Amino acid sequence: MFFLSDMLNKKLKIPTAEEALPGRASPIPTATHHFVSKRPLAGPYPEGLENALFGMGCFWGAERMFWQTEGIWVTAVGYAGGTTPNPTYQETCTGLTGHAEVVLVVFDPKIISYSDLLKLFWENHDPTQGMRQGNDVGTTYRSVIYTFGDEQLAAAKASRDAYQASLDAAGRGRITTEIAPAPDFYFAEEDHQQYLAKNPFGYCNLRGTGVSCPAPQAASAG
Numbered sequence: 001m002f003f004l005s006d007m008l009n010k011k012l013k014i015p016t017a018e019e020a021l022p023g024r025a026s027p028i029p030t031a032t033h034h035f036v037s038k039r040p041l042a043g044p045y046p047e048g049l050e051n052a053l054f055g056m057g058c059f060w061g062a063e064r065m066f067w068q069t070e071g072i073w074v075t076a077v078g079y080a081g082g083t084t085p086n087p088t089y090q091e092t093c094t095g096l097t098g099h100a101e102v103v104l105v106v107f108d109p110k111i112i113s114y115s116d117l118l119k120l121f122w123e124n125h126d127p128t129q130g131m132r133q134g135n136d137v138g139t140t141y142r143s144v145i146y147t148f149g150d151e152q153l154a155a156a157k158a159s160r161d162a163y164q165a166s167l168d169a170a171g172r173g174r175i176t177t178e179i180a181p182a183p184d185f186y187f188a189e190e191d192h193q194q195y196l197a198k199n200p201f202g203y204c205n206l207r208g209t210g211v212s213c214p215a216p217q218a219a220s221a222g
Contacts, residue, residue: 011095011138020083030187035194039074055100055144056125057133060195061204071112118159122213128173146182
């Protein structure tokens with residue numbers, strides 16, 4: 001019983017650099033192209049496109065939501081926000097890498113704005129749950145927004161504050177989402193890329209709060 005409790009506590013706490021798994025110097029093998037769109041996962045991406053990085057719990061359902069959205073050029077799942085270099089899925093699930101499961105979204109800002117992506121992010125998971133998302137428990141399932149540049153960072157924080165006001169009005173809890181400049185992103189293994197396109201009846205834990213998000217207006221004003 002003590003062993004199970006100890007393991008759970010480790011999964012709910014970001015490990016220090018000394019506690020984290022060592023990882024490896026070389027990237028783990030992954031797919032070269034998107035299973036649905038056939039576009040290159042790691043680029044090169046067409047000029048004028050922008051990147052976004054979101055963690056919403058299990059990355060399978062989150063990635064499907066984004067690749068099905070108009071204006072998204074390509075998506076990929078991976079790991080970010082931890083210490084272990086080039087982690088595997090199994091390592092990340094232990095909670096000893098510090099990484100969150102995230103989705104890299106490459107989008108065309110002429111078709112869909114970053115504020116629109118933020119609205120999708122807030123409304124399609126519960127950002128108040130801390131180190132979990134529904135029945136998925138651990139640091140790897142925490143809610144995160146990793147930003148590229150000062151404009152995205154300001155927009156993300158403005159959208160968080162706007163959504164918190166909506167959650168407060170609905171009697172919901174406080175947002176626990178981590179918002180920070182984008183750290184290193186490590187592509188997940190090939191079988192995790194576009195998982196729900198390969199396994200249409202596979203596990204998807206994507207659930208929103210039912211509270212509408214006014215973030216696009218607030219974010220664009222910032």
